[in-house]
Amino acid sequence: MLVLDTDGYNFRGHVLKNRLIDYSRCSVLFKSERLRQQIYFLKEIDNLKQILRQTVLIADKRQENDAEHSWHLAMLVMVLSEYSNNSSIDLLRTMKMVLIHDLVEIDAGDTFCYDEEGRPGKVERERKAAHRLFNILPSEMTQEYIDLWEEFEAMETPEAQFAASVDRLQPLLLNLYSEGYAWKKHGIKKSQVIERNHHIAKGSTTLWEFAQNLIDEAVSKGYLIDE
Amino acid sequence: MLVLDTDGYNFRGHVLKNRLIDYSRCSVLFKSERLRQQIYFLKEIDNLKQILRQTVLIADKRQENDAEHSWHLAMLVMVLSEYSNNSSIDLLRTMKMVLIHDLVEIDAGDTFCYDEEGRPGKVERERKAAHRLFNILPSEMTQEYIDLWEEFEAMETPEAQFAASVDRLQPLLLNLYSEGYAWKKHGIKKSQVIERNHHIAKGSTTLWEFAQNLIDEAVSKGYLIDE
Numbered sequence: 258m259l260v261l262d263t264d265g266y267n268f269r270g271h272v273l274k275n276r277l278i279d280y281s282r283c284s285v286l287f288k289s290e291r292l293r294q295q296i297y298f299l300k301e302i303d304n305l306k307q308i309l310r311q312t313v314l315i316a317d318k319r320q321e322n323d324a325e326h327s328w329h330l331a332m333l334v335m336v337l338s339e340y341s342n343n344s345s346i347d348l349l350r351t352m353k354m355v356l357i358h359d360l361v362e363i364d365a366g367d368t369f370c371y372d373e374e375g376r377p378g379k380v381e382r383e384r385k386a387a388h389r390l391f392n393i394l395p396s397e398m399t400q401e402y403i404d405l406w407e408e409f410e411a412m413e414t415p416e417a418q419f420a421a422s423v424d425r426l427q428p429l430l431l432n433l434y435s436e437g438y439a440w441k442k443h444g445i446k447k448s449q450v451i452e453r454n455h456h457i458a459k460g461s462t463t464l465w466e467f468a469q470n471l472i473d474e475a476v477s478k479g480y481l482i483d484e
Numbered sequence: 485m486l487v488l489d490t491d492g493y494n495f496r497g498h499v500l501k502n503r504l505i506d507y508s509r510c511s512v513l514f515k516s517e518r519l520r521q522q523i524y525f526l527k528e529i530d531n532l533k534q535i536l537r538q539t540v541l542i543a544d545k546r547q548e549n550d551a552e553h554s555w556h557l558a559m560l561v562m563v564l565s566e567y568s569n570n571s572s573i574d575l576l577r578t579m580k581m582v583l584i585h586d587l588v589e590i591d592a593g594d595t596f597c598y599d600e601e602g603r604p605g606k607v608e609r610e611r612k613a614a615h616r617l618f619n620i621l622p623s624e625m626t627q628e629y630i631d632l633w634e635e636f637e638a639m640e641t642p643e644a645q646f647a648a649s650v651d652r653l654q655p656l657l658l659n660l661y662s663e664g665y666a667w668k669k670h671g672i673k674k675s676q677v678i679e680r681n682h683h684i685a686k687g688s689t690t691l692w693e694f695a696q697n698l699i700d701e702a703v704s705k706g707y708l709i710d711e
Contacts, residue, residue: 286697295563303542306552315530325533330557331583336522349576469515
C-alpha cells in the first residue's frame with residue numbers, strides 16, 4: 258500500500274509531491290503502527306540540526322543550530338533552576354519545553370529576534386508547523402506535544418516563564434563570550450537587547466540582574482551600541 | 485587578582501599555560517562566586533558542539549556533533565520511555581544522564597565505537613575529564629554531576645540502562661536513514677553491530693527487537709556486511 262507520508266506540508270514548508278512511503282515494507286521493520294509513528298517523528302526532527310541561528314559558537318564563531326541551542330538550554334535549566342522565581346517548578350516539564358520549543362522552525366525557519374520584517378506571519382507559520390510535526394506522532398501524544406509547545410509560547414506558567422528566561426539568557430552568554438560577534442555584525446543597540454530580554458525577570462529576577470550586568474559589560478567592551 | 489582558570493587540563497586535553505582570569509572583573513559581572521562557577525561551566529560546555537562523531541545527519545550527511553546527539557537522545561527518552569523494561573523509571577534523571585553523558589569528550593574526544601585501537605586509555609581519559617569539567621561547578625553540584633555520569637557509565641540502574649539503550653539506538657537510526665553512510669565508509673559488519681548494541685535489550689526488549697529488524701533491513705540494503 259502506498260500512501261502520502263504527511264498531510265501535505267514538509268521540511269522547510271514546501272508542499273510535498275510524490276513523497277510516497279511503502280508501508281508494506283514498514284510492517285517488516287516496525288512491530289506496531291505506534292512505534293512507526295514515533296520513529297518517523299524522531300527521524301523527522303533530525304532536521305532541527307539544519308536550522309541555523311544568528312548566534313555563533315564561542316570556539317570557532319560558526320553559527321549555532323537549533324538542536325545545539327536546545328541542548329544548551331536544557332543544561333541551563335539543569336544548572337540554574339535554583340534561580341527560578343518559583344521555587345517549586347516542575348523541572349521535567351520545563352526540560353521538555355526547552356527541548357521541543359524550536360521544532361516548529363524545521364518548517365518555519367529561524368527568525369532573528371531583532372528582525373522586525375521577519376515577524377509578521379511568524380505565528381501562523383509556526384502554528385502550522387507544530388500541527389504538521391506533532392501529527393506525525395501517535396494521536397494522544399500529538400496533543401501532549403502541542404500543549405507543551407503552546408504552554409511555552411504563552412509564557413504564563415512558572416515553568417514556561419523560566420524556560421523563556423534561559424531561552425533569552427543563552428544567546429546573551431554566547432554573544433558576550435564570542436566578543437559580541439552577532440551583535441556587532443547586525444549593529445545591535447543596548448536598548449534593543451533590553452527590550453528583547455527584560456522578560457527574563459518574569460522567570461528569574463536573579464538571572465535578569467545578571468543579564469543586565471552582562472549587557473553593561475558588553476557595552477563597555479564595544480560589543481553593543483549605547484546610543 | 486589573577487589566578488589559573490582550571491586545574492591544569494583544558495579543552496582537548498592539552499595542558500593550559502597562562503590562561504589567566506581576572507576575577508576582579510568577574511566580581512562586577514557576577515553577584516556571587518556560586519553563579520560565576522555555574523556560568524563558567526555553561527560557557528565551557530559550549531565546546532561539546534565542537535566534538536564530531538562518526539555518524540552523519542540524514543539531510544546533508546555531515547558529521548553529527550555531541551551536543552546534537554545529546555539533544556536527540558533526550559528526545560528519544562521523551563518519545564520512547566514507554567518501552568523501558570522498567571515501567572517506573574525516573575524520567576528526569578534519565579534525561580539528565582543523556583544530556584551530560586558525553587561532556588567528558590570535550591577533553592577526551594570521541595572514540596568511534598568500532599575502533600578497537602582507540603579503546604585503551606579511554607576510561608582514564610574520560611575520568612580525568614569528568615573531574616576537570618564538573619569541578620568548575622560549585623562543590624556540592626560537582627558531586628551530583630559526577631554521580632550522574634558514573635551512574636550512566638555503570639549501566640546498572642534501570643534509568644542508566646534505558647539511557648544506554650537510546651544512546652545505542654539513535655546512531656542506528658541515523659545510519660539506516662543515511663543509507664548506511666558511516667557503516668559503509670568503515671566497512672562495518674552485521675556481527676560488529678550486534679555485538680556493540682545487543683545490550684539495548686537490558687533497557688528495552690521492544691527497542692532491541694526493533695533494532696534487530698533495523699539491522700536486518702540494513703543488511704538487505706547493502707549498508708552492512710553480512711559475512
